[in-house]
Amino acid sequence: MAAVISTAGLARTFQTKAGPVDAVRGIDLTVREGEILGFLGPNGAGKTTTLRMLTTLLKPTGGAATVAGCDLATDPAGVRRASGYVAQSGGVDPQITVREELVTQGRLYRLPKAAAVARAAELAADLDLTGLLDRKTGALSGGQRRRLDIAMALTHRPKVLFLDEPTTGLDPGSRADLWELVRRLRDEHATTVFLTTHYLDEADALADRLVIVDRGTVAAEGTPSALKLRYGGSLDATLQDTFLAVTGRGPAPADTTPVAV
Amino acid sequence: MLLHDTALIYGRYLRQSLRSRFALLFGVLTPLLYLLFFGPLLTDLPLGGQGSSWQVLVPGLLLQLGLFGALFAGFTVIIEKGQGVVERMRVTPVSRLALLLGRVLRDATVFVFQAVLLVLAALVMGLRAPLAGILIGFGFVALLSLSLASVSYALGMKVRTPQEFGPLINTVSMPSMLLSGLMLPMSLAPAWLDVLSHFMPFRYLVDAVRDAYVGDYTSAHMLYGVLVAVGFAALSVTAGTRVFRSAGA
Numbered sequence A: 001m002a003a004v005i006s007t008a009g010l011a012r013t014f015q016t017k018a019g020p021v022d023a024v025r026g027i028d029l030t031v032r033e034g035e036i037l038g039f040l041g042p043n044g045a046g047k048t049t050t051l052r053m054l055t056t057l058l059k060p061t062g063g064a065a066t067v068a069g070c071d072l073a074t075d076p077a078g079v080r081r082a083s084g085y086v087a088q089s090g091g092v093d094p095q096i097t098v099r100e101e102l103v104t105q106g107r108l109y110r111l112p113k114a115a116a117v118a119r120a121a122e123l124a125a126d127l128d129l130t131g132l133l134d135r136k137t138g139a140l141s142g143g144q145r146r147r148l149d150i151a152m153a154l155t156h157r158p159k160v161l162f163l164d165e166p167t168t169g170l171d172p173g174s175r176a177d178l179w180e181l182v183r184r185l186r187d188e189h190a191t192t193v194f195l196t197t198h199y200l201d202e203a204d205a206l207a208d209r210l211v212i213v214d215r216g217t218v219a220a221e222g223t224p225s226a227l228k229l230r231y232g233g234s235l236d237a238t239l240q241d242t243f244l245a246v247t248g249r250g251p252a253p254a255d256t257t258p259v260a261v
Numbered sequence B: 001m002l003l004h005d006t007a008l009i010y011g012r013y014l015r016q017s018l019r020s021r022f023a024l025l026f027g028v029l030t031p032l033l034y035l036l037f038f039g040p041l042l043t044d045l046p047l048g049g050q051g052s053s054w055q056v057l058v059p060g061l062l063l064q065l066g067l068f069g070a071l072f073a074g075f076t077v078i079i080e081k082g083q084g085v086v087e088r089m090r091v092t093p094v095s096r097l098a099l100l101l102g103r104v105l106r107d108a109t110v111f112v113f114q115a116v117l118l119v120l121a122a123l124v125m126g127l128r129a130p131l132a133g134i135l136i137g138f139g140f141v142a143l144l145s146l147s148l149a150s151v152s153y154a155l156g157m158k159v160r161t162p163q164e165f166g167p168l169i170n171t172v173s174m175p176s177m178l179l180s181g182l183m184l185p186m187s188l189a190p191a192w193l194d195v196l197s198h199f200m201p202f203r204y205l206v207d208a209v210r211d212a213y214v215g216d217y218t219s220a221h222m223l224y225g226v227l228v229a230v231g232f233a234a235l236s237v238t239a240g241t242r243v244f245r246s247a248g249a
Helices: A047-054 A076-082 A098-108 A113-126 A142-153 A172-189 A200-206 A224-232 A239-247 B002-019 B021-026 B029-037 B053-071 B074-083 B085-090 B096-125 B131-158 B162-179 B191-197 B201-213 B220-246
Strands: A003-016 A019-032 A036-040 A062-067 A083-086 A160-164 A192-196 A209-214 A217-222
Touching: A003 A047, A003 A192, A019 A047, A019 A062, A019 A192, A019 A217, A036 A047, A036 A172, A036 A200, A047 A062, A047 A160, A047 A192, A076 A083, A083 A142, A098 A113, A098 A142, A098 B002, A113 A142, A142 A160, A142 A172, A172 A192, A172 A200, A200 A239, A209 A224, A209 A239, A217 A224, A217 A239, A224 A239, B002 B021, B002 B096, B021 B096, B029 B053, B029 B096, B053 B096, B053 B131, B053 B162, B053 B201, B074 B085, B074 B131, B074 B162, B085 B096, B096 B131, B096 B220, B131 B162, B131 B201, B131 B220, B201 B220
Parallel strands: A036 A192, A036 A209, A083 A160, A160 A192
Antiparallel strands: A003 A019, A003 A062, A209 A217
16 A cells, blocks of 8 residues: 655754753654554653644654655645644634534635535534534533544545544543544545554554654554564553553653653 | 635634624723723813814824734634644645734724724714824724734744733833823923834824824824834734744744
8 A cells, every 4th residue: 555644754853941852853654545553652752743743733853754645845735735633632612613613614625615514514414513513612522522623624535634642531432432433534535544642442442553652763663463462572462561661661650740842 | 815714714703703792892991991081181281282182192092902902912822722723723724824814804803993982982072083084093003903913913822821921911012002102192201201202113103193183194293103004014914924834833
């Protein structure tokens, strides 16, 4: 299968008062079309920074990347057309109705008004939001909010969907629903899904392949079973043990503060 | 595309303003209080220049409305950053300039609307001024709010918390108000203060609107006022767009 995302030495250094901080030191990875990729790593490993670079929100300070054949540095507009992004915080105004947010999103992707209205109805039907269209987004439950966030990111039928910790804070039922949704997107639309998560059971259940980053570089990658075999010692190893073996860290002491950049 | 995107963003934020009618009216409260409880003190004082004291005070209050209102516009962008709305829009193909222009045009609309309310109240209090002059005054309010809101949004994109933002804005707004002679004309000031106030760009705006309110549309004040207002707007919108284009905020 063709690579839909590929990066080489992708890096980002932040200038802070305390001196330069290398949040991402050089990420090399490829994601194949239609793949669900789990992007794992401890807090501060550079997951969100990588995601923000791949979605054009942040300019890399080194390396190169292409998304759906568009170069990140020279064709950010092409990258934006080809990808959808759901940030950890989501991205809706709590005072606005679901319908208005969906239609506005269509208009932001330059759909004519009637087409934006039709697309909103279509997305709502597809993501089980039809009954909620006239509700303000602030009145949605966590799971409904997440479905709305994803519906918005799917407005322009992107080839790649980036999800930053999509199930954080969801109850088990909503998490299971979201997993189903992600699988369905891949199966029905061949959408490539690039998702970060801290839940190892989620990565195990959902991802075709995992990339584990640590200290700003790729520490390991492969299918969940290959990683278990190689780092955990056997196929029966838990992904938790595998993860700890890869990142070389035991459980974090209770008093450490994660370094956030 | 720019026009389409600007109209879209403008509509979104105008609806936001219309949803909070209370806030829409609340903005006029401070200048209205000045009009009611400070204006009458001036009626018999020698303020220099032509016309009544209302023709001196009301132009100042109009610009005060823009100054204090528009400078705080950036608060909303700090909130929207937290909600993720800013980034959600920045990953779409929407024009970066439109993200700024749609917002500042909304602000200009709101402040001109408030300015109209203020002038209506002033007419009841005793203001008499030529219609053309009053319309010119609204034009200056629009330009000033456009400029200050651009600066404010740019700052809002850079700053991380509302706690940093408030003090920063107050540091700018209070000296600006005092040094531009919004309440009383700087022609009353001792020489040193008069000289100092010439370094405050808003002074030229208020002088121009005061001339407009007495029907003097071709004075040197008017020329300087227009030049400063247009120049400041160009500068602020350019700076604001640069931030909206690049911000990793």
